[in-house]
Amino acid sequence: MLWSRYFVPTTKETPKDATAASHILMVRAGLVRQLAAGVYSYLPLGLRALHKVEQIVREEMNRAGAIELRMPCLTPLSLWEETGRDATMGDVLLRLAGPAGDWRSGLVLGPTHEEIVTEIARAYLSSYKQLPINLYQIQAKFRGEARPKSGVLRTREFLMKDAYSFHVDKASLDAEYENMYAAYCRIFARAGLPFLAVEADTGAMGGDVSHEFMVLTEAGEDVVAISESGDYAANLERATAAPLPRAAAAAAPAPREVHTPNAGRIDEVCAVLGTQPREMIKTLIYTTVVPPPAPGQKPARKQRIAALVRGDHEINEVKLNRAAGQPLELAEPAVIEEVTGAKVGFAGPQGLVERIDRLIVDREVATLPSGATGANRSDYHVVGVVPGRDFPLAGPQVIVADIRSVVDGDPSPTGSGSPLRLRKAIEIGHVFKLGTKYSDAMGAKFLDAGGKAHPLIMGCYGIGLNRILAAAIEAHHDADGIIWPMSIAPFEALVIALDPRESEVVQVSQRIHDELAAAGVEVLYDDRDERAGFKFKDADLIGVPLRIVVGKKSLAAGGVEVSERRTPGQKRVLAPDAAVAAVVERVRAERAALVEAGAAAGRKRG
RNA sequence: CGGAGUGUAGCUCAGCCUGGCUAGAGCGCUUGGUUCGGGACCAAGAGGUCGCAGGUUCAAAUCCUGUCACUCCGACCA
Structure with missing residues (x-):
């Protein structure tokens, strides 16, 4: 070409x-x-x-x-x-x-x-x-x-x-x-x-078991949790950690209200109370998602659900929906105020069960000796709230489940104790x-x-x-451009004629191109009348794996230069016939290596 | 869908605030010449209803209103 x-x-x-x-x-x-x-x-x-x-x-x-x-x-x-x-x-x-x-x-x-x-x-x-x-x-x-x-x-x-x-x-x-x-x-x-296979949520597809195939990169939109030892990998939507070590239970005095004016966010409350986020209980009010009513019908009533997670944890809505058995959405501020009797930011689980349909407690909240949380009264929080004493952990309305997202450093759920790391990834298969x-x-x-x-x-x-x-x-690029794997490169080899006005350069380039093509190599021939630097930049950019440079200099040195895109500095000067043979050999070896890598991957996982 | 931003030549952008003569630059493109191993240079060209519609004005790329498109952050997402 x-x-x-x-x-x-x-x-x-x-x-x-x-x-x-x-x-x-x-x-x-x-x-x-x-x-x-x-x-x-x-x-x-x-x-x-x-x-x-x-x-x-x-x-x-x-x-x-x-x-x-x-x-x-x-x-x-x-x-x-x-x-x-x-x-x-x-x-x-x-x-x-x-x-x-x-x-x-x-x-x-x-x-x-x-x-x-x-x-x-x-x-x-x-x-x-x-x-x-x-x-x-x-x-x-x-x-x-x-x-x-x-x-x-x-x-x-x-x-x-x-x-x-x-x-x-x-x-x-x-x-x-x-x-x-x-x-x-x-x-x-x-x-x-x-790539990496991870446990995944099934989402709108339905079903029970699924795995996603991921490539780790900052450009990805998914987040995966991978244990350092490699014994666990899952999409953040599904990833779970081993239960965290339980803090020693101290003497538990009765809960006490503290004035926390305008401190609705966790960091603000911690500043006022002098506590750590991990000692806080976050209370989030959700409602069930109700489809718009048919004409003339009243909309179905939205159930109200309170979800509790530790102050240093984020709720995982995929897990929450799974625990609830149906999709939920964050409640409107008006609903929150009605349920808690306080402005948004001051909700707590005490006495809440009577006013909601269900309470879903993250298991890390359930094992807290005690925590600080909203008082269900504007501008007040409560310290010394004990799960199981000051709000229920059992009963028909209560679910204790894993509803938080794992965080970096959490222990692998396999029991190995290996810390989980969060990485961004592209989903390429499911x-x-x-x-x-x-x-x-x-x-x-x-x-x-x-x-x-x-x-x-x-x-x-x-x-x-x-x-x-x-x-x-x-996964495969550098500052100059793409570095294609041989198997999916648009061309396998690129012949560059550096001095297209020299008849010998053109003749040798053309012959190498023709012989490579005849040998089944997908070869592109840069015959353009451009300066050397221009063509090298283009070659680096499009990332063809193998390069054969033909120029006056190389011919004077005894042949043509053969190099690989992935190792820019390494060049060999070979006679044209030897260059063709070397490129054909390299293409065959690389094709075979990738097929073998595939077969090995298949055997290992299968 | 919420927030922010951008639409001027094939591409990247300036000009807009403070309205005014024929709307500019670089890259790319065409022609001629020089150059020739890491994105050359000189000269001459081609190429734009300034996203679209309406309004204000003697005069609109520039001001106002509307609208469309695109990008980023978030929400959502087999």
Whole structure:
């Protein structure tokens, strides 16, 4: 491929407003161009890399026994109504605009395809003899993200590999889950990504067990908790710690009110009381989420729930919702004032149970010998509040559970005592055990050997292909540009003709290019009539792994220079034939190494 | 959705506060010349309804109102 005849719009300027390294480099290297918020065109170089990722994913999914199909992007709203996700997904679901009754208003752009594949399953998967089966596709997804960001890391249109498996029983699902887990390890290892599998929350997908595949980087939006010893890793949404050491119980005098004027925040109260945040009990008032009432109906009553966490801890709403068994939202100030009889910032658990529907106590609060908390009276706090004495830890209205987010340094829940560290990460893949959520809702059943009908048991497995590119760049770049792993590089080798006016330089460059191409190496040939520095800068920027520089100087020194992008200083001068052989050998070795890394990752995890 | 900010050439920006002549710079692009191993230089060019609509004014990139788009922080998020 001749650079002069190809399309590689590199730029020297850093794009305005881009902060993530991958975003800056993808734009500067001419991989992508933004068209609208969260909407990107893939330019030729970007598309080549994306195709490579796609091919790795396809090969490994096929190897794992999954079967490719293709479902449409346009999907009928009625299917989403069958599972209720037209409501639960809310604005994420992009609906086509049209007048009421128009066919357009009955269509939505697919954000994920559980409903669509389940529609296929209920039509065709009617016998246990067809099971298990795993169907997948690689296809554009559309989501009404409120705030796209960080280049292609969070977009409204993106490319996803989504797979759905169907089973007769839990054991079969478990086996396929492990199979997919291993396949994912192979995929990410082959793509050259330093990845990590973590326990995850199942979110709106439903189901009970899930793992996310993460790449650690500051540009990521997720936070993962990883133990230093490596024995535990989980998304912060789900991460739990071993119970903290219990403080010695001192003599517990009766609670005492203290005047704390205008001190509503924890730090303000601590300043007045002279206590530490970890000796405080934070009381947060939540209400259940009630759907808007049908016309003419009264809205359902919102339940009121108080949640307690230690003053130095943050409440984890994912865990809280799980403990409550339903989604909750922070109560309006008016509700808080009504419940506590005080202005916001002075709530406490004493005497609160009678005025609320439920009390959810974090287990680290339950083990406090005593604490300071709001007095349910404006401008007053109470010290010496003893859990179990001054507010209940048991009873029909009370739940004690882990509802806080872990903090850096908490002990690993495995019991190893290894401290947890919090790191930012990009989610590149997610595997779920769905169970029968969709098959139940949509009536997707199979007949067993005895002729009895059962709902299909499902799993689902997603990979964000665009995110793999961005994550690879986040993980592999330097100040000069991208350093592609061989497996997903848009080109494997770059031939640079430094003096294109010298006929010998051109002849040698062209011959090396042709021989590499004939040997199956994906090679780009920079034949442009530009100065050396200009071409070197572009070469560094687009990050092709192997470089062959042909110039008057190198020819005078006996040949051409061969170097690798990842080790800029190391150059070898070889005769042209030897250079071709060396590059072919290097490409083969590197391809094999990544496939082997994938296989090893798969064996280890599987 | 809440908060903040930005829209002027393909890209990065100046000009706006304090209205005034033909709207500027750098990069990129075209032509000619010089240069040629780490983003060269000279000269001559092409390229802009100053996001859009309305208003104020003798006069609007500049002031006012509305609107759209984009970015950042937060909320939300398979």
